[in-house]
Amino acid sequence: MRYKALKEIEETPIFIFVDFICLDKAPVPVDRFGIKAPQRRRTSSSEPLQSIVVVSKVALLLAVLVCSQYTAQGVYDVSKAEWGGRAPRWTVALGNYLGYAIIHHTAGSYCETRAACRAVLRSVQNYHMDSLGWPDIGYNFLIGGDGSVYEGRGWNRMGAHAAEWNLYSIGISFLGNYNWDTLEPNMIAAAKKLLNDAVNRGQISSGYVLYGHRQVSATECAGTHIWNEIRGWSHWSG
Structure with missing residues (x-):
């Protein structure tokens, strides 16, 4: 300082x-x-x-x-309380200096304003908790079309986003379906800023590997447009 x-x-x-x-x-x-x-x-x-x-x-x-x-x-703009998120039924601790960050999309509604993104987040959380029976929204953080980073499970709490990889990674998801929705520059900047913050606070290691969800599970996630984008990021590994 x-x-x-x-x-x-x-x-x-x-x-x-x-x-x-x-x-x-x-x-x-x-x-x-x-x-x-x-x-x-x-x-x-x-x-x-x-x-x-x-x-x-x-x-x-x-x-x-x-x-x-x-x-x-940290760098996220909107806390879970601010977007009206429900309290988790339970949490599982997540360690530091993790080796992986996994990028997702929610495969649902896209949002461009803070108000719209809050509504989408509540819908995603309700689906994860009420339909899938998870204790909370699945991702550690989410990014809206407004360029804001939204707190999901947050730091040092294990997510539910990539099966057996949950214990070794943080999950970051973009709100929308990126088989047709497109990433804006502010969204890309927000994701990179969040990843840098994760390294600086010791949540992930400086040599972490970045994967798209489709690399660790049989899925189209995180959508074609995100997939094409993240393959050019420095920590991505094929």
Whole structure:
């Protein structure tokens, strides 16, 4: 994490800008705080320095709080609670430094807005829990046509997405059917960002292997368009 302070100590206000990166190597969004200090009075030569110290401490605290929230949550945009997900019936722990990440599609409805994606996610979870009898939605994370990453089972919880591979992988699914739906650049960027985050937090190893679901099960998943796309990603293995 790095901090830099820019001081203007004439009659103009003092501004402190905090520029921070929470995780090394992760393409993390950068937030900026512009904090206006009180006007300087001329009764004491030490007061400008005191103002700088006070404002710097406030900016530092804000940066730590935001960075801590990022570290806890990761890169996903929408938590399970935010999209209205049901609580799991039970969970199974998933280890760290896994060797595989497996890409899927839900083979159902495509969505382009946050509201539409929330509805689709609830439908997918209901199908997995009520029709298939699973304890939760099957995937660790899902990506919508709006470019958002949605929490499924989340970190360190074993999914139900690739039979005997569940214990050794995380499952990431795109909402839609990609035999005809197409991936947008923001969706591809979201998936790569999520994979980088998984490496940085130690969920998967830095040398992980990326598979499409069809490589580990007899299925068309993750659809032709996703299949054609991921074969060009650096960790994919044929």
